[in-house]
Amino acid sequence: MMSNVELQSGRSAMWLEAGEGGESVARFLLRNGKALDALSERLRSSPPKLVITCARGSSDHAATYGKYLIETLLGLPVASAAPSVTSVFSTEFQQTDALLIAISQSGRSPDLLSTVERYKAAGAYVVALVNDESSPLATMADYLLPLCAGAETSVAATKSFIASMAGLAAIAGWWSDDARLRDALDRLPTLLDMAYELDWTPLVGALANASNLFIIGRGYGLSIAQEAALKLKETCGLHAEGFSSAEVRHGPMAIIEEGFPVIAFATSDMSGDDVRAAATEFADRGADVLLADCRAGTSSALPTLTSHALLEPILLIQSFYAAAERLARARGLDPDQPPYLRKVTETR
Known part of the structure; x- marks a missing residue:
């Protein structure tokens, strides 16, 4: 059954909303420039010894991206909070001066809120990247960075995920005072619009009748391998698993055989080298490999754009969303209304 947006425009809400990724990032940067200045000054003057991320679903995949950014640019350890520690086990935390970055589209999931509440009570400084500025999470934050993605009606999060990734890149870029990354962020909205128009139809043909596949990335690209796998489950009814190109060699690759589909996201930096190597290895075993290679650009099997290597995963996931x-349509499914799912998942 087609959604109202689909019937009115000939496009699903997912298609229209994902296409607003560039606009969303532009709005985020315009709205939050002064806030990022103030936040980075605070973090440099009182640096935390630990960063903790708190998120679920797609937002947690963005948090993985943030982990790599902060650890590589700032040398600070980043850990992921387990929300059930507070919501199920009612744990009270010891005092900490950690920075807690909470990421959410809705800002309303009870287990996320309970985690933020407990960490804040223990002394953590809370920064929230949240799309709904009226949400409880926005109210709880010491520092609010609105995602500015606008209304997102499709169950599949797209533009809010892109805005979350850009927001984390902005935090890391401002905090580390990386002028090159900040300049690249200014150009990102235009590149996102271009990435959405790239022709990834080979992926549609290769997976129209598939049942299982692997998606691999590494470093900054691991997060989008996880995100792409989730989106294929949600919107296409397709069992996909996202792996690091290093991790996939520790057991999972044993099931790869002739014709097994693999999507590989290779950024232009050294982490992309290992993805390219793994893609070659899998192709030699007969796997049906679809490589999105930022070094190869438009000559890649799945064409890509080249940018600052830290931002290339955002461009790759934008092309993937299209x-x-x-x-999903080719498989006879409505991408806006996956069975059994709701837009706001209120886990406890």
Whole structure:
């Protein structure tokens, strides 16, 4: 059954909303420039010894991206909070001066809120990246960075995920005072619009009748391998698993055989080298490998754009979203209304 947006425009809400990724990032940067200045000054003057991320679903995949950014640019350890520690086990935390970065589209999931509440009570400084500025999470934050993605009606999060990734890149770029990264962020909205128009139809044809596949990335690209796998489950009814190109060699690759589909996201930096190597290894075993290679650009099997290597995963997932929407349709599914799912998941 087609959604109202789909009937009115000929496009699903997922397609339209994902296409607003560039606009969302532009709004985020315009709205939060002064706030990022103030936040980075605070973090440099009173640096935390530990960063903790708190998120679920797609937002947690963005948090993985943030982990790599903060650890590589600032040398600070980043850990992921387990929300059930507070919501199920009612744990009270010891005093800490950690920075807690909470990421959410809705800002309303009870287990996320209970985690933020307990960490804040223990002395953590809370920064919230949240799309709904009226949400409880926005109210709880010591520092609010609105995602500015606008209304997102499709169950599949797209533009809010892109805005979350850009927001984390902005935090890391401002905090580390990385002028090159900040300049690249200014150009990101235009590149996102271009990435959405790239022709990834080979992915649609290769996966139209698939049952299982692997998606691999590494470093900054691991987060989008996880995110792409989730989106294929949600919108296409397709069992996909996201792995690091290093981790996939520790057991999972044993099931790869002739014709097994693999999507590989390779950024232009050294972490992309290992993805390219793994893609070659899997192709030699007969796997049906679809490589999105930021070094190869438009000559890649799945064409890409080259940018600052830290931002290339955002461009890759933007191109993927367009292909995933078309794949859902090719498989006879409505990408806006996956069975059994709701837009706001209120886990406890």
